[in-house]
Amino acid sequence: MITISSLAATYSSAVTYNAATGTTSTTDASASNTTASTTANPSGQLSAAVAAKVTQALAPATAGIKQLNTSLTQGQTKLSALGQVQSAIADFQTLAKTLGSSSTTATSADVTKNVKSFVTAYNALNTKLASLQSGDLKTDPGLAQVSAQMTQTLRDAGGTSSTGALSKAGISLSGGQLTIDSTKLTAALSANPSAVAGLLSGNGNGVADRLSSKLGALTSTGGAIGRETSAATRDISATETKRATLTKTLTAQATALAALYTQQEQAGASGGATSLFDMMG
The missing domain is CATH 1.20.120 (Four Helix Bundle (Hemerythrin (Met), subunit A))
Structure with a gap:
């Protein structure tokens, strides 16, 4: 089942470096985010089509998250090595x-x-x-x-x-x-x-x-x-701050877009001719 919260988690995953094992892992940080529902879809459940549209719309911004995650992994790897x-x-x-x-x-x-x-x-x-x-x-x-x-x-x-x-x-x-x-x-x-x-x-x-x-x-x-x-410690802290800010923004955008695309989908299914301006108004 695709939900707004599970989709938003895509933009709030945290990459960490384990100094003991020398490996990186990705953990879901969505628990700290709002698992918002929408007026158009109170359950928060999304169709595959809506989820795909949200993902596509936010693709350029999510590339920034990936870059920050890469920087974090590199910084944490270096910090661990210096510790060794x-x-x-x-x-x-x-x-x-x-x-x-x-x-x-x-x-x-x-x-x-x-x-x-x-x-x-x-x-x-x-x-x-x-x-x-x-x-x-x-x-x-x-x-x-x-x-x-x-x-x-x-x-x-x-x-x-x-x-x-x-x-x-x-x-x-x-x-x-x-x-x-x-x-x-x-x-x-x-x-x-x-x-x-x-x-x-x-x-x-x-x-x-x-x-x-x-x-x-x-x-x-x-x-x-x-x-x-x-x-290295300062750089990691600064990167984490940037990622947290971008993650919060992306999560909010994912929720808003999910609501918008769900309204469009439901309007189309019912034969309505609701315009984008109607939805925004």
Whole structure:
């Protein structure tokens, strides 16, 4: 059964993005709209012909709704992706704090464990960023800054040169991923375990400390990722407001047109010659 309210729902569907599943869905928002009846058709039930005429009449305007829905989906997808960046960085920062809390009293076994934890956390963060760079945040400037900071911090700590401090301790960077040379790590620990521990974390000067600090700055309110997140949130809010206004207008127009076309249909069926001006008057 086609009714005015079900037809109006066409112009009041809400598109939402589920960050947990990464999917979009359309839900009927007509419950907030008036399920108006008309004098010509008190039940609100429409014929297929009337419904088709209303749909055709409002086709240009409904294209605007579709565009806004597309913009919303894109904005919500980007916001979710930025949230994933922030979450991944927060996970790395948590690990960095753990390294700092145990570095001063760490044994060789502790340091070995910390090195492995650091490498695993770094690689997990890099993998997440690479996934987003090829997907929802492709060509995103903020994400590019995060990746650049990660590489530069390791380069400064000697992780990209065979003579660098990290490389001497068995930690090296290749293709965006860290690897561990167990032989080098064992030798470095035998010589000075506290020095190896200090490379990772120590008084805020270890590579994990510096990386955590730099990445934290990027996700802060004034940082690249923080600014992008705020901008995406504002854009989504503005788009939702525009869509709500247009939806309200379209729903009212759908109801009015349904009444008009129903009157025309009933007048024709009864053989009446009611004009458009008569109906409007």
